[in-house]
Amino acid sequence: xxxxxxxxxxxxxxxxxxxxxxxxxxxxxxxxxxxxxxxxxxxxxxxxxxxxxxxxxxxxxxxxxxxxxxxxxxxxxxxxxxxxxxxxxxxxxxxxxxxxxxxxxxxxxxxxxxxxxxxxxx
Amino acid sequence: xxxxxxxxxxxxxxxxxxxxxxxxxxxxxxxxxxxxxxxxxxxxxxxxxxxxxxxxxxxxxxxxxxxxxxxxxxxxxxxxxxxxxxxxxxxxxxxxxxxxxxxxxxxxxxxxxxxxxxxxxxxxxxxxxxxxxxxxxxxxxxxxxxxxxxxxxxxxxxxxxxxxxxxxxxxxxxxxxxxxxxxxxxxxxxxxxxxxxxxxxxxxxxxxxxxxxxxxxxxxxxxxxxxxxxxxxxxxxxxxxxxxxxxxxxxxxxxxxxxxxxxxxxxxxxxxxxxxxxxxxxxxxxxxxxxxxxxxxxxxxxxxxxxxxxxxxxxxxxxxxxxxxxxxxxxxxxxxxxxxxxxxxxxxxxxxxxxxxxxxxxxxxxxxxxxxxxxxxxxxxxxxxxxxxxxxxxxxxxxxxxxxxxxxxxxxxxxxxxxxxxxxxxxxxxxxxxxxxxxxxxxxxxxxxxxxxxxxxxxxxxxxxxxxxxxxxxxxxxxxxxxxxxxxxxxxxxxxxxxxxxxxxxxxxxxxxxxxxxxxxxxxxxxxxxxxxxxxxxxxxxxxxxxxxxxxxxxxxxxxxxxxxxxxxxxxxxxxxxxxxxxxxxxxxxxxxxxxxxxxxxxxxxxxxxxxxxxxxxxxxxxxxxxxxxx
Numbered sequence: 001x002x003x004x005x006x007x008x009x010x011x012x013x014x015x016x017x018x019x020x021x022x023x024x025x026x027x028x029x030x031x032x033x034x035x036x037x038x039x040x041x042x043x044x045x046x047x048x049x050x051x052x053x054x055x056x057x058x059x060x061x062x063x064x065x066x067x068x069x070x071x072x073x074x075x076x077x078x079x080x081x082x083x084x085x086x087x088x089x090x091x092x093x094x095x096x097x098x099x100x101x102x103x104x105x106x107x108x109x110x111x112x113x114x115x116x117x118x119x120x121x122x
Numbered sequence: 123x124x125x126x127x128x129x130x131x132x133x134x135x136x137x138x139x140x141x142x143x144x145x146x147x148x149x150x151x152x153x154x155x156x157x158x159x160x161x162x163x164x165x166x167x168x169x170x171x172x173x174x175x176x177x178x179x180x181x182x183x184x185x186x187x188x189x190x191x192x193x194x195x196x197x198x199x200x201x202x203x204x205x206x207x208x209x210x211x212x213x214x215x216x217x218x219x220x221x222x223x224x225x226x227x228x229x230x231x232x233x234x235x236x237x238x239x240x241x242x243x244x245x246x247x248x249x250x251x252x253x254x255x256x257x258x259x260x261x262x263x264x265x266x267x268x269x270x271x272x273x274x275x276x277x278x279x280x281x282x283x284x285x286x287x288x289x290x291x292x293x294x295x296x297x298x299x300x301x302x303x304x305x306x307x308x309x310x311x312x313x314x315x316x317x318x319x320x321x322x323x324x325x326x327x328x329x330x331x332x333x334x335x336x337x338x339x340x341x342x343x344x345x346x347x348x349x350x351x352x353x354x355x356x357x358x359x360x361x362x363x364x365x366x367x368x369x370x371x372x373x374x375x376x377x378x379x380x381x382x383x384x385x386x387x388x389x390x391x392x393x394x395x396x397x398x399x400x401x402x403x404x405x406x407x408x409x410x411x412x413x414x415x416x417x418x419x420x421x422x423x424x425x426x427x428x429x430x431x432x433x434x435x436x437x438x439x440x441x442x443x444x445x446x447x448x449x450x451x452x453x454x455x456x457x458x459x460x461x462x463x464x465x466x467x468x469x470x471x472x473x474x475x476x477x478x479x480x481x482x483x484x485x486x487x488x489x490x491x492x493x494x495x496x497x498x499x500x501x502x503x504x505x506x507x508x509x510x511x512x513x514x515x516x517x518x519x520x521x522x523x524x525x526x527x528x529x530x531x532x533x534x535x536x537x538x539x540x541x542x543x544x545x546x547x548x549x550x551x552x553x554x555x556x557x558x559x560x561x562x563x564x565x566x567x568x569x570x571x572x573x574x575x576x577x578x579x580x581x582x583x584x585x586x587x588x589x590x591x592x593x594x595x596x597x598x599x600x601x602x603x604x605x606x607x608x609x610x611x612x613x614x615x616x617x618x619x620x621x622x623x624x625x626x627x628x629x630x631x632x633x634x635x636x637x638x639x640x641x642x643x644x645x646x647x648x649x650x651x652x653x654x655x656x657x658x659x660x661x662x663x664x665x666x667x668x669x670x671x672x673x674x675x676x677x678x679x680x681x682x683x684x685x686x687x688x689x690x691x692x693x694x695x696x697x698x699x700x701x702x703x704x705x706x707x708x709x710x711x712x713x714x715x716x717x718x719x720x721x722x723x724x725x726x727x728x729x730x731x732x733x734x735x736x737x738x739x740x741x742x743x744x745x746x747x748x749x750x751x752x753x
Contacts, residue, residue: 039292115596117621
């Protein structure tokens, strides 16, 4: 598997998408997002964090060597950010995300890193 | 001050050149204008467009339209062009035998061949000797599929590949201990035959390689142990899989792939001596063009009714008859141009929307009649503007006069008018006499070829692909152009454009190309279509128009017309003409207007004399208005 779970051991320079979850417990959608990333063959890392979803996603993107950060909240909001974008303008920000959409978003986060066309999200 | 306007009514745009002359006879061009042609060229419906173009020119010059003392019209060439495409081969699969689709993320690597088995099947019912390819429907989760593969492998079965309905190939590959090729996103999995010999191939990752066994007829023959006769039949399958990163081929007992030639009818070419030459369209473009050359000058062309080409020829005849009010029988088709092309078409009976490349012939026709009813337009204009309106000269002659205002030109000279519907040429000899010719095949034909070769199926998009360079959005802020140059954007691109091939529009905008084609593929197809039409027609036209029938004797060739404004057509033609050692380039009318406004400028010069714009005296037959004044 391409993913890496658990505590971060100071190797953030590895090219990985930063997936940050808030709310102190693992949301159901995380698995769907991870499947999307995995199928596209892009490595990622999951850690816990606290803060506003958009600003946190921006912070995650700055921590990612691939420049891509994803935040997942307990109320099923998913925000994907890119380091080069203005801090308050994420690429994707969806509320009440379904598992199917979550997988698409995971795959889009990976595609952003690969530079391949994204799957439309609506 | 006296004002004279030259008005050129073209197929798509109406151009005006406005000339001001003082009492002492000295004068200069004061403005130019362009407006879209209203109605079909050569009909009374053109009048509003002409009035609009004149108003614009007058406004730029700071005068009222009523201040224009005289309007010179051109006598438009009485020709129209039309285009059609005829596919001459088709591939039919009577029972599904291949899945040539190319999922973006297949899993595993290598070639595996065995019997197709539903993944939910009971292992008890199978013998362990036979290698197995699993079929995984969307109802089976990737984790369960991976576990089943491992279970069967542990039980002694040899699992050699998998075909998956969902986009799960990498997920399954990551979870199984067996290293097998996995092809996914096979939407029509239920159509895949079970219990048949099945081969799956996935090309190795990060090597830049594509599959090499299933795209090779002998590779398929090796996998399925085919006879020489059977190998001949699977050639279309192998060909359709070339360049894929992954593929599936299934052998079915009754299955058959057949490549057929569709009868496309015959073209009958009549020459002016009364001979008729018949050419079957499916013989291809070279044979058709040979017959046209042999029959030159062509008197008429007929197509078989019921074929696309026959229908197109009749349509062109009918619209010309409508414009001129003549009987359809009186309209003649004086030239056809044929180009061989390849068209991707969905395979009949396919499982995953496979396409195969079929041969087709693109055909353009040029219809000609005696004379367009220009006097009606002149009368309409006179009534509208209350000004004197003259039909000053024939389009081709006026274009030559206008083109000669290009710095660095002199006669003898030939002009190439690269239009949308036709490619026209005119030649002015040492004495100033002009001869002209109209050939079919121009911008519209290029659009049609791009449309069908790229499988765009949208004429507007094909037109945009023709007119704009392609580029790839590599990043949120980075665009790589066709030539490899990278430019950076101030604003991030929209998510819809990310990673896509786009067209760079003139105003800096970007339009996504919603087809699966690379920047290189688009560029190659676009330039080839332009070469096949315009370079071929430039050679044809110049050979026919020069008195010696040899391009090499031409000192100057000047390109004008709508397609001469294209960003690469002039350079493609110039490049080809350089081989003949002649000076060929895009016009720069009045040292400022590029290939625009040549006819309108020529009309004015024909009326007011060469002045400071031409360094020779305009011959009498070019400087007198035609005898078709308004009745």
